[in-house]
Amino acid sequence: AFHWFATEDSLKEIHRVLKPGAAFGMIWNIEDYNAPKEWPSKSKWEQNLKDIIASLEDGHPRFRHQKWKQAFEKHQETTPLQALKDTFTHNMPVFSLPLGEEDVEWTIYLKDEAVWDRYSTLSQIANLQGSDRFMKVRKEVLDELKGEGVERNAAGEVAVHGRTHLVWTSRV
Numbered sequence: 694a695f696h697w698f699a700t701e702d703s704l705k706e707i708h709r710v711l712k713p714g715a716a717f718g719m720i721w722n723i724e725d726y727n728a729p730k731e732w733p734s735k736s737k738w739e740q741n742l743k744d745i746i747a748s749l750e751d752g753h754p755r756f757r758h759q760k761w762k763q764a765f766e767k768h769q770e771t772t773p774l775q776a777l778k779d780t781f782t783h784n785m786p787v788f789s790l791p792l793g794e795e796d797v798e799w800t801i802y803l804k805d806e807a808v809w810d811r812y813s814t815l816s817q818i819a820n821l822q823g824s825d826r827f828m829k830v831r832k833e834v835l836d837e838l839k840g841e842g843v844e845r846n847a848a849g850e851v852a853v854h855g856r857t858h859l860v861w862t863s864r865v
Contacts, residue, residue: 699754699760699761699762699763699764700764701764701767703764704764704765704787704788705787708787708788708864711864712864713864713865714863714864715863715864716861716862716863717788717861717862717863717864718859718860718861719761719859719860719861720857720858720859720860721756721857721858722855722856722857722858723756723757723855723856723857723858724739724811724853724854724855725739725740725743725853725854725855726739726740726742726743726746726812727743727746727755727756727757727815728743728757728855728856729756729757729758729759730743730747730757734854735854736842736843736844736852736854737840737842738837738838738840738842738843738851739853739854741833741837742812742834742837745830745833745834746815746817746818749817749818749821749830750817751816751817751820753816756858762792762860765788765790765792765862766790787864787865788862788863788864788865789862789863789864789865790862792860792861792862793859793860793861793862794858794859794860794861795858795859796856796857796858796859797856797857797859798854798855798856799854799855799856799857800852800853800854800855801852801853801855802845802846802848802850802851802852802853803850803851803853804849804850804851805835805838805839805851806835807850808834808838808851808853809831809834809835811853812834813827813831818830838851
């Protein structure tokens, strides 16, 4: 999970183990309720679950914080003078930029309890286990799923929206 260690040191280590010109790809499967705040949610309940997660931030970087992307983009912010300076200090970019990115949207259908089971594995929720707050969040989630406008299939399962986010680059 690159987003857990998205730092300059991480990029240097990945660069070290890849051969020159080698491709480097990253793949994330992201439910709408766990996506970056800039990404729109397909439904009200997914946005409300996203808001719950945002209220429980614990300071650890996750995909939705986009720190992984900032680690790469830091190398893209340059001027001609900085590029010349970097040539002499050997502080050159280590990956080709800009990053290639593509999203593949998907929908899966889950029973209400299965949505909770998935949601409760997110560390900021899982860390609440055994507390009153954990049970309160559980109730909030299950209540959201009973709300108006929740898309369901013929079996009564909830439509959970998300995307597979693909990113690629190559070692310079």
